[in-house]
Amino acid sequence: MSEHALLQVRDLTVTYPARGRGDGFTAVRDVSFDVPSNTTVGLVGESGSGKSTIGRAILGMSPISVGSVTFGGRELAAITSRDRRALSSELQVIFQDPYGSLNPTRTIGQTIAESLRHVADLSASERADRIEEALDQVGMPRSAAARYPGNFSGGQRQRIAIARAIIGRPRLIICDEPTSALDLSVQAQVLNLLMDLQEELGLSYLFVSHDLAVVRHVSDEILVLLRGSIVERGQSARVYDNPEHPYTRALLDAAPVPDPARQRLRRLARSAAAATT
Amino acid sequence: MIETTSVGEKTAAPQGSALQRSPRKPRLPGVVAVLIRRLLWAIPLILVVTAFSFVLVSLTPGDPAREMLGIDASEEAYLALRSQLGLDRPVWEQYISWLLNALQGNLGTSIYTGGSVSEAIAARMPVTISLVVASLLLSLIIGMIVGVYSAARGGWSGKLVDSLALVGFALPTVWVGALLIGLFAVRFRWLPASGYVPFAEDPMAWLLCLVLPVTALATHAVAAISKQTREAMLDVLGSEHIRMARANGVGEVSLVLRHSLKNAGLRISTVLGLQAIGLLGGTVLVESVFGLPGLGGLAVEASRRHDLPVIQGIVLVFTVFVVLINVAIDLAYSWLNPRVSAR
Amino acid sequence: MTATKSSRKESAAAEVSPHAAQSPRFLRRLLKRGLARVCLAYILLLVIVAIVAPMIWPEVLTERTGDLADVNQLPSLQHLLGTDSLGRDVFQRILVGAQITLIGVAQALAVALVLGVPLGLIAGYVGGRTDRVISWIADLLFALPGIIIILVVLAVFPLSMTAAMVTLGVLVAPGLARIVRSAVLPVKEELYVSAARVSGLGDAYIITQHVLPRVAGPIIVQASLISAAALISQTGLAFLGLIVEAPAPSWGGMIAEGLQNLLVDPWLIWPPGVAVTLTTLALGLLGDSVRDATTEGWAGSSTKAKKPRSRRAQEGLEVEPADRNALLRVEDVNVEFRRPDGRPVRVVDSVTFHVGRGETVGLVGESGCGKTATAMSIIGALPSGGYVESGRIVFDGVNLLDLDARIMRAYRGKEIAVISQEPSVSLNPGFRVGWQLAEVVRNHTGLSRRAAKARVLQLLQQVELRDPEQVLRRYPHELSGGMAQRVVIARALAGEPRLLIADEPTTALDVTIQAEILNLLRRLVAERGMSMILITHDWGVVADVCDRAIVMYAGEVVERGVIDELFAAPLHPYTKGLLASDPHRSIGEHRLISIAGSVPPPGSWPSGCHFRTRCAFAVEACAEGESPALRQVEVAHDVRCIRADELEDHNV
Ligand SMILES: Nc1ncnc2c1ncn2[C@@H]1O[C@H](COP(=O)(O)OP(=O)(O)OP(=O)(O)O)[C@@H](O)[C@H]1O
């Protein structure tokens, strides 16, 4: 972990307050990691492992109970809402559900422009230029700005959500399962787009997903989460090819591979292993 | 209310008990908690409502003591009555003593008649309760049968229910009452146009004199309950779990009368609660139209005559009714929705 | 996960009817409805009358008697609605009376809106303690015996309609606040609101720009219902003579006068009664139209299954050489959905395949390609609005489409059973697991209760649930996703079916749970010699469980074959592309291969080959005529592409 990484998370613990009496629920416990600039860090885990909570805590949407989160040198744990607002163009988010993440009653142009409301004073024409530029960058026609989300498919909506995220020229985007609601062929389009934009704009991603193969594909480093704690971390190829932690291995073994012959062998190996233990 | 539970109960309980030795036991604390919560909530409600009307009433121009005595009473007699009525004390003191008296069943005396308010209310209570209970039962039975049938059968019966519900919703109670009187009392002379015969005196006459008022009162509730039942049933019948149960061989009768009815019961009991409160209010109109000596009529008279102690007493009684209705609905909820009692 | 999948479904359904979705502004949609236009016109007219009539006939407001020689007249040209018992013209009194009536309604409505909307918005949006306090107050007010409170107020402010109607407004405001609150709650959770917050937008902006427009529909609906209720209450109070002083005309007061004169002149109660009813009806219908306009699109009408008519088998549709005695043969099946406007849309287009005994067949493809529709048509459990337009579904020699409903029911669960993607929503939330399973068992077997319970326990053991005794007693919401799916599988096994249709049984589950469930399914199929249709879009699942696979695209079967061959040498450009875009298969490559564009929704499939618009190998011939025929290229390996032979060795 370096001193100057773009995002530094130290000993992050997130406890959701309990309803009524009780101790509350600790979703994330003592998590530390860095996201340097122009890199992608992948967070993998099953449902309830706390992977989305980490992203939400960085965005100020979940409480940081213990620990610190530093972004571009600024501490986020105790930031005022005004300072966070100033930060908003540098730190952005893409959600899982492309249908819920666009307001059906507002045009694409209005939605994308929201991220610019706190960016310096832009004239109306500069604003329109920025919208067109963002649409170009995500491969959507400029005419989309005047239309409503109802006219677009899931993949197109996810492109629009990406346009909203990049229009303020952010340094880090939290991608919370950005492709898990998409079809396979569209997932490939969106993953390619994210990687192209990274090259073009020098972005960093914190890429949250339950799918190790996807994370392996986009990330430089992978963190594996189990019940709120990191159980394994490392270069993505190393984690994927030579997992050290039994949980990582279990995750990899459980996901069936799309190759009948290999999958048959893996199944045999698994049942043999199960028989011996 | 009563009907909802009994329909489900009959079907659910025997099977449940075959499977589990003590099916109700784990949920008992839930039900008790619901009861306690609702009763605790009722206390501030009753305090706030009565205090509100008390304060409002005390702001009224005019002076009960003067009104009771007439203009030519002596100043001494006036002052004496004032202090006897407690009118020379601050409002909150008056309120507290009213409240303490009310707890012992004494609601003061009517300014207009000089009689006991509690007695007047007690005398008129049976009329109002007969009206409300009869209308509620009637609208529940008709509403549920119509709603369930039209949802399960679809087609023209659904459209018919929708249209009738709309008309039922739009007809003003007083007009329905007037029309009924015009038709059945004036034209055909089948039923009495007004008046009330206590049950104890002549059960048949009691029944006859209730027919028209109950019909007028229930029109709205029948419309609302059948429409809501139909909509709730349609929602449930279209849901994934019903489709899956059907695909795996659960019969249609069970799907409609057990599975769906219990799921729809939540919404039905919500409407039922609202309608019960609505019926309570509706008695004010119906009793006036049909000249029935009930609480609603009493309230209207008292309001016209500024008979404040009477109004105050009726407010208390109606509030208690509302609380009871809510308790009943809460109990229905906790039975119908396992998630409520689990919490 | 759950939310995503279902919202995806919704909008997929919305895409079927692009016209409804095109304009999110419902005013325009509302005005497209004839009924709404009529209601609005009526209300507008009434408002004009209420303003103008008192100006034309100011004397009506104060005249105590009219022409006493002319009392109790029936309608005539001179007195359009006749005269009352004091000789006054009823028509004039109705029109002038509209004023006081509408003023009362407006007062109540204004107070309700001013109080209810902001409180509801704040309670819903801010949440927490504020919400609790507001809800508590609302509960309290809501529980007041409304009309009695108004009577108290009227005792204090005699004959003041304003006091009465303002009180009414205050009393209904909590109800409105509650509805606004519950409309706000889901909007607040919407991701676009989170995204707006992340973009640093303030609460005031979010409430006015994002939340308010979304809850405007319910608010307008409530406003018309509140107006209707206020009108009814106003009528009642005027009837009692508590809010309008004698000579001034009001509709309620006129009903009271009519009632007094009922013996003499039964006509008099009609005009005011009809006036109130029509106006209430207009307000109520307007509310209904607004609601329909806001929820347009998903309001399904009831299903009218169309009698399937057989169609001659399409030319070139060589039925697979395979088993004449396959367990299930789906032949040339077309499935359609009726749109809200009544027009049919085809979602499954002459699908043909078979399932052998003991065989597991995968149905693969992207979302909206018609996999579920195909599977549900087999068991006759299409969602409402869906029906099999034509084709044959032959199960063990019997065409299921020819059976009448009663006989078909005997097949459900006993011969063919279904498990679906979302285990938690495929169990009834209102009943314990044990009860639901026992019901199905008894239905199929007629066992006694005791025996049924034993059988249920046995089934739960077979699906490898730990502690089945305890699971029996739970409600579905007390089960985890994996446990719920096992319960659902147990229910499907209860009738010992010969065919199991599993619609994405593991999509909602974590990979480790998925592996367990897949193992379980594979074991059950093997042990019982069951056949299975497994729907999925995960190639790994196909490779793991299936013997053969059928690839669907835009309602058609584009390729089918034994999995080893299908994975090793896919023939159709779509299959090739879909396999190549799987990140599990392209480890180490920088860019994934992707197929441009997305699946066209039903109703907008291109002419010729359905895949033409996305196909990298499309040539002019692909656009011509009907969709290419499905033809055999290798043994038991069929493909629907005119260039399949040339492309055989081509990789995407
Ligand atoms: N209830 C419905 N009303 C109208 N159209 C529907 C309905 N259900 C499904 N459709 C349409 O039918 C088409 C086929 O749907 P189907 O659910 O069979 O697809 P699928 O291949 O199973 O997709 P998924 O992978 O999302 O489950 C879809 O385009 C969908 O829009």
Ligand code: SF4
């Ligand atoms: S028929 Fe033409 S368009 Fe269709 S898949 Fe084959 S090559 Fe592509």
Ligand SMILES: [Mg+2]
């Ligand atoms: Mg499906």
